[in-house]
Amino acid sequence: MLRGELYEAPVKNPHKNDSNIQSDVAEKHPEADVKGIDVSPIQPTWVPPNARFELDDYNLEWQDIDKYDLIHQRELLGSIPDWPKFYRECFKALKPGGWIDCSEPGLYFESFYDTLGEDHAYKTWGTAMFEAGNKAGLSFDVAPYMKGWLEDAGFINVRERKFCCTIGKWSKDPWEREVGVWEQLRLDAGCQDFCERRFMNELG
Numbered sequence: 001m002l003r004g005e006l007y008e009a010p011v012k013n014p015h016k017n018d019s020n021i022q023s024d025v026a027e028k029h030p031e032a033d034v035k036g037i038d039v040s041p042i043q044p045t046w047v048p049p050n051a052r053f054e055l056d057d058y059n060l061e062w063q064d065i066d067k068y069d070l071i072h073q074r075e076l077l078g079s080i081p082d083w084p085k086f087y088r089e090c091f092k093a094l095k096p097g098g099w100i101d102c103s104e105p106g107l108y109f110e111s112f113y114d115t116l117g118e119d120h121a122y123k124t125w126g127t128a129m130f131e132a133g134n135k136a137g138l139s140f141d142v143a144p145y146m147k148g149w150l151e152d153a154g155f156i157n158v159r160e161r162k163f164c165c166t167i168g169k170w171s172k173d174p175w176e177r178e179v180g181v182w183e184q185l186r187l188d189a190g191c192q193d194f195c196e197r198r199f200m201n202e203l204g
C-alpha cells in the first residue's frame with residue numbers, strides 16, 4: 001500500500017526499530033539495530049546481521065524506556081486487550097522525538113460501486129468478527145479509534161491516512177490490480193486460519 005516504502009514515519013537513520021518487518025528494515029538501514037518481537041518462534045532463520053528477534057509479549061509491561069527511534073506496529077487487531085495501555089507503553093519506550101508508525105485494517109468491507117447489503121457475505125463476516133472479538137475481549141474493530149488512543153497516550157503530530165485496498169484483479173489500474181491479487185490470495189489462504197478458532201470458541 002505504500003508503493004515500496006516500509007513505513008511512513010520521517011526517520012532517516014533509526015538506531016533502534018521495533019518492528020514486524022525486521023529483515024527489510026535492517027537491509028534498508030544497515031546502520032540500525034533492528035529488533036522484532038513475537039510470542040511465537042516463527043521467524044526466519046536467516047536475517048541480516050543487524051536484525052534480531054526476541055520472544056516477548058507486548059501486552060505485558062515493557063522494560064524498555066526511552067530506547068527506540070521508531071516503533072512499527074502492523075495488524076495487531078484481535079491480539080491486544082487494552083489498546084490505550086499498549087500505546088502508553090510504546091510512548092514510554094520511544095526516545096524523546098521518536099516516532100510510532102501504525103497500520104491496522106478496517107474491519108468492514110466497503111464498495112465504491114455497489115451497496116453491500118446486510119446479508120452480503122462481507123458484511124456478515126465483519127459482524128461475526130466484531131462479535132467474536134468482543135466476547136474474547138480482543139477487539140478487531142480498532143482502526144477508527146487509533147488516532148484518539150495515540151493522542152491520549154501523549155503522542156503529538158498524529159497523522160491519520162486511510163487507504164483503499166482492492167480485492168481481486170478487477171481494477172484497470174496496474175498498481176491496484178497487483179495489490180488486489182495479493183490481497184485476494186491473502187484472504188483465500190488465511191481467512192480460515194484467522195477466523196475458525198475465534199468463531200468456534202466464541203460463537204459456537
